Amino acid sequence: MFLDKLINFDYKLFFDINGAYSNFWDPIMVTLSAAKPWIPLYLIVAFLFFCKYSYSSQSNIKLCAEPIEGNRKILWITGISCILAAGLAFGISDQLSVIIKNNVLRLRPTHRFGLYEIHALNGMGGPFGFVSSHATNVFSFALLTSLIFKRIPYSIFIFIWAAAVSYSRIYVGRHFPLDVLGGMVLGLLIACIVYYLLKIVLNHVILYRQKH
Numbered sequence: 254m255f256l257d258k259l260i261n262f263d264y265k266l267f268f269d270i271n272g273a274y275s276n277f278w279d280p281i282m283v284t285l286s287a288a289k290p291w292i293p294l295y296l297i298v299a300f301l302f303f304c305k306y307s308y309s310s311q312s313n314i315k316l317c318a319e320p321i322e323g324n325r326k327i328l329w330i331t332g333i334s335c336i337l338a339a340g341l342a343f344g345i346s347d348q349l350s351v352i353i354k355n356n357v358l359r360l361r362p363t364h365r366f367g368l369y370e371i372h373a374l375n376g377m378g379g380p381f382g383f384v385s386s387h388a389t390n391v392f393s394f395a396l397l398t399s400l401i402f403k404r405i406p407y408s409i410f411i412f413i414w415a416a417a418v419s420y421s422r423i424y425v426g427r428h429f430p431l432d433v434l435g436g437m438v439l440g441l442l443i444a445c446i447v448y449y450l451l452k453i454v455l456n457h458v459i460l461y462r463q464k465h
Contacts, residue, residue: 263431267362270423270430274372278424283374285421286387294414298339298398303332312403317455330458335401338451339394345443346393350386350436359383362426373426385428388436389443391415396444401451 284290301307305328308315314331361382363373395415399408419437422428 259431263429266430267423268371270420271362271372271426274424279374282421282424285418286375286425286427291418295394299332299336301402302335303328307402307404309403312401313452314401314455317452327458331455334451334455334458338401338447339397341450342393342397342443342447343390345447346389346440347386349443350384350389350439353384353435353439354379354381354386357381357383359429359432361432362429371426372424375425375427378427382428382432383435384439385419385422385432385436387422388415388419388428388433389440391418392437392440393444393447394440396441397448400444400448 305315314335317331358381360380361378362371363377364380368377392415395408395411399411402408415437419433422433423430
């Protein structure tokens with residue numbers, strides 16, 4: 254059956270990635286997989302939301318505020334709206350990925366094979382792994398902020414970062430590749446929906462301020 258072949262390929266790819274470890278890459282992948290090291294990145298992006306030069310001329314967010322671009326209040330409203338949108342995307346990504354985990358009930362590699370059969374760097378973790386919350390969160394963040402800024406260098410950087418974080422989850426033994434792929438797809442969908450809502454909110458705010 255196709256599903257059996259897919260699962261077997263997923264297992265094989267997991268062992269290929271997880272088995273290609275070294276003393277050099279271990280601490281790097283553990284750092285990539287952790288949450289705290291990326292707090293400065295989130296703070297920098299939050300700061301960029303309040304800088305009008307962060308948005309390209311093609312950014313729909315910038316175009317929403319363009320009729321009254323010189324109004325500092327609009328820039329602050331835009332920045333706060335973007336922060337709230339990022340927080341909303343993160344909240345949905347985190348909670349929805351957990352709901353899917355608890356309904357699909359696919360065991361993590363550490364629970365499927367055990368700690369002695371794989372190179373596990375972060376312990377057992379929770380029992381279920383599909384979809385990866387890390388992959389959902391980082392790809393949601395990457396696409397949402399890329400759509401907001403529409404700066405090619407930023408988009409290249411943030412998607413490489415999201416891919417590296419997601420890859421690290423396989424390397425440290427917490428997820429199968431399909432867990433990560435599922436999380437990536439879910440995160441991208443969430444980002445698209447939240448971005449659409451953000452544009453609607455900003456357009457209504459701008460129109461309201463223009464009339465009053």
